Amino acid sequence: AASGVGRSAGLGVRRGEPLLGMFIFGGALAVAVVPEALPAVVTISLAIGVQRMVERHALVRRLPTVETLGSTSVICSDKTGTLTRDEMTVRAIWTDGHATRVTGSGYAPEGDIDVPSDAPEQRALVERTLRAAALSCDAHVEQEANGEQRSWKLYGDPTEGALVVAAAKLGMHKADLEAEAPRHDEIPFSSERKRMTTLHLDRTIADRDLTVAYAKGAAEVILDGCDRMLTAGANEPQEVLLDEAARTRIAQAAKDLAQRALRVLAIAEKPGAEKADAEHHMVFLGLVGMIDPPRDEAKAAIADCEHAGIRPIMITGDHPETAAAIARELGILREGRVVIGRALDAMSAADLEAAIDDIEVYARVSPAHKLRVVSAWQARGHVCAMTGDGVNDAPALKRADIGVAMGITGTDVSREAADMTLTDDNFASIVGAVEEGRGIFSNIKKYLMYLLSSNIGEIGLMAVATLAGLPLPLSAVQILYVNLATDGLPALALAVDPPEEDLMRRPPRDPKAGIFTPTVVWLMLVGGAWSTIVNVSLFVYELNNGAALGLDSDEALMHAMTMTFLSLVLIQFFKAYNFRSDRDSVLRRPFANKWLNIAILWELTLLCLIVYVPVLSKAFGTYPLPLSDWLLVLAAAFTIVPVLEVTKWAMRHLAPLPSVPIVDLHVGR
Numbered sequence: 001a002a003s004g005v006g007r008s009a010g011l012g013v014r015r016g017e018p019l020l021g022m023f024i025f026g027g028a029l030a031v032a033v034v035p036e037a038l039p040a041v042v043t044i045s046l047a048i049g050v051q052r053m054v055e056r057h058a059l060v061r062r063l064p065t066v067e068t069l070g071s072t073s074v075i076c077s078d079k080t081g082t083l084t085r086d087e088m089t090v091r092a093i094w095t096d097g098h099a100t101r102v103t104g105s106g107y108a109p110e111g112d113i114d115v116p117s118d119a120p121e122q123r124a125l126v127e128r129t130l131r132a133a134a135l136s137c138d139a140h141v142e143q144e145a146n147g148e149q150r151s152w153k154l155y156g157d158p159t160e161g162a163l164v165v166a167a168a169k170l171g172m173h174k175a176d177l178e179a180e181a182p183r184h185d186e187i188p189f190s191s192e193r194k195r196m197t198t199l200h201l202d203r204t205i206a207d208r209d210l211t212v213a214y215a216k217g218a219a220e221v222i223l224d225g226c227d228r229m230l231t232a233g234a235n236e237p238q239e240v241l242l243d244e245a246a247r248t249r250i251a252q253a254a255k256d257l258a259q260r261a262l263r264v265l266a267i268a269e270k271p272g273a274e275k276a277d278a279e280h281h282m283v284f285l286g287l288v289g290m291i292d293p294p295r296d297e298a299k300a301a302i303a304d305c306e307h308a309g310i311r312p313i314m315i316t317g318d319h320p321e322t323a324a325a326i327a328r329e330l331g332i333l334r335e336g337r338v339v340i341g342r343a344l345d346a347m348s349a350a351d352l353e354a355a356i357d358d359i360e361v362y363a364r365v366s367p368a369h370k371l372r373v374v375s376a377w378q379a380r381g382h383v384c385a386m387t388g389d390g391v392n393d394a395p396a397l398k399r400a401d402i403g404v405a406m407g408i409t410g411t412d413v414s415r416e417a418a419d420m421t422l423t424d425d426n427f428a429s430i431v432g433a434v435e436e437g438r439g440i441f442s443n444i445k446k447y448l449m450y451l452l453s454s455n456i457g458e459i460g461l462m463a464v465a466t467l468a469g470l471p472l473p474l475s476a477v478q479i480l481y482v483n484l485a486t487d488g489l490p491a492l493a494l495a496v497d498p499p500e501e502d503l504m505r506r507p508p509r510d511p512k513a514g515i516f517t518p519t520v521v522w523l524m525l526v527g528g529a530w531s532t533i534v535n536v537s538l539f540v541y542e543l544n545n546g547a548a549l550g551l552d553s554d555e556a557l558m559h560a561m562t563m564t565f566l567s568l569v570l571i572q573f574f575k576a577y578n579f580r581s582d583r584d585s586v587l588r589r590p591f592a593n594k595w596l597n598i599a600i601l602w603e604l605t606l607l608c609l610i611v612y613v614p615v616l617s618k619a620f621g622t623y624p625l626p627l628s629d630w631l632l633v634l635a636a637a638f639t640i641v642p643v644l645e646v647t648k649w650a651m652r653h654l655a656p657l658p659s660v661p662i663v664d665l666h667v668g669r
Contacts, residue, residue: 456528
């Protein structure tokens with residue numbers, strides 16, 4: 001472009017044009033062909049996209065993240081609260097071989113625990129289990145006024161809230177329990193330990209104050225720390241040895257509950273405990289099964305992922321049966337595998353990389369496992385998004401191409417390490433952000449395609465006219481106005497173009513592939529070349545036709561320049577509509593971009609003022625045109641539409657987009 005500008009100005013000087021005039025002309029042409037608005041348009045596109053993401057509950061911390069989102073091919077998501085509602089409710093309690101049903105929902109302590117009236121020994125076991133569960137929790141629920149209505153609000157973890165509410169359904173309220181058994185120490189929960197233990201000064205088990213440890217956690221972890229279990233006695237519960245047969249029954253009961261999509265926790269206690277050995281030689285009390293129903297919008301978002309060629313992966317600390325049941329219901333688990341943390345530990349990096357495509361659910365995992373999963377997907381060339389909320393999730397969030405932190409339940413450390421934060425902790429918001437990322441990249445491509453094709457047409461017109469020995473078809477001020485009219489509002493309107501309808505039916509963009517695909521390059525070149533041919537032809541025709549119209553040489557040149565000026569601007573307006581997609585026809589939703597419509601109408605109004613208002617006409621060197629000339633200019637400019645349509649049709653057949661198979665969401669259930 002720079003050499004073309006210099007050559008055009010140099011040839012003009014050789015032909016006897018004034019040096020100062022050619023200097024001004026060359027400067028104007030250089031301004032016209034340099035895309036000086038590109039940084040501003042890219043920044044505006046990213047900023048507007050980030051604003052739209054906020055409306056969809058995704059807060060992006062870094063602008064480059066927006067582009068990476070459009071290339072995302074794998075989303076590794078936590079289950080609780082992200083794929084599910086994070087509203088836990090206890091549904092079943094298993095003690096000493098008996099399962100007890102629990103009714104009610106939410107955090108209101110309303111509902112029944114269906115213990116038969118003729119089984120007081122079973123009720124005693126359920127009470128003992130729920131009492132221990134509630135005491136080992138930090139959460140509590142309170143009734144709050146909401147206008148004329150009163151509702152129950154949870155303070156703390158939803159899983160603990162469900163246990164506290166279940167105990168309240170039997171009349172055991174958290175405040176009363178803590179008054180009779182105050183806590184004086186604890187061993188906090190961690191994702192590696194998968195349990196929490198609290199120590200209380202409790203006199204309800206013995207006739208004296210006694211330090212009792214209460215623990216809750218993953219069934220297999222709690223069971224490993226127990227050597228006795230509580231069973232129903234004739235008058236009161238009794239402790240018996242926990243033999244292998246009993247362990248097998250408990251493990252099977254936990255599996256049965258998990259297969260009902262219930263999250264399973266085991267409860268244990270140890271009277272006379274010291275903190276150092278509180279989690280050893282405990283008494284197993286029972287199992288609690290609770291449900292966290294899947295989000296309806298998460299199921300739809302996973303279907304969108306399938307259509308968009310994005311692989312959703314579930315990562316959870318829950319029991320593998322629970323994870324599998326939820327994953328099947330959501331459509332994540334079909335023909336793939338469920339792998340637990342212990343199996344991951346036994347895999348080498350090469351083994352995991354080889355098996356990664358077949359694994360759809362990871363259960364009983366720790367944050368360290370998340371890091372390994374991310375690394376394995378990246379080693380396979382995928383762009384991976386990973387969710388996390390804990391302090392220990394930070395390394396995986398930093399390693400992922402898109403680290404996604406939870407805005408509600410996430411820690412400050414996880415949010416600082418992440419590239420994006422979900423303000424609603426919802427999986428659907430991740431998919432919405434990916435869609436916005438694809439749309440932003442697409443709009444930047446549209447702008448560049450339109451801008452560079454227009455510049456090719458401008459420099460081509462001036463270069464051909466100069467090389468052919470013709471008078472300059474545009475003045476310096478006309479060139480500058482063409483640049484202002486076409487690279488201004490219409491270009492900005494393309495930067496906020498609505499997403500194409502099939503945007504989420506396409507495979508993820510290859511992060512190594514640039515904007516200038518073969519289709520984009522051909523459209524730019526064809527559009528620029530055709531613009532050159534049309535405008536040069538129109539200019540020559542009008543120069544030769546000036547005498548027939550009875551115009552002198554100066555008037556004929558001004559008339560030809562005006563026609564060429566208008567034709568060049570109108571061709572670029574038609575291009576703006578054509579380049580709203582590099583694949584689809586311009587006839588598909590042609591006026592869907594209201595901002596582009598407004599921009600074109602405004603520019604057409606200014607164009608008419610430049611032609612017909614004397615003071616502007618004199619400044620821009622234009623000639624008032626009759627209706628017949630406008631029709632000729634319009635017809636000449638419109639020819640760009642069928643030319644670009646044929647080019648798109650040819651590229652659709654010669655370079656089709658890779659297809660994404662639409663998977664039946666009921667397969668594998």
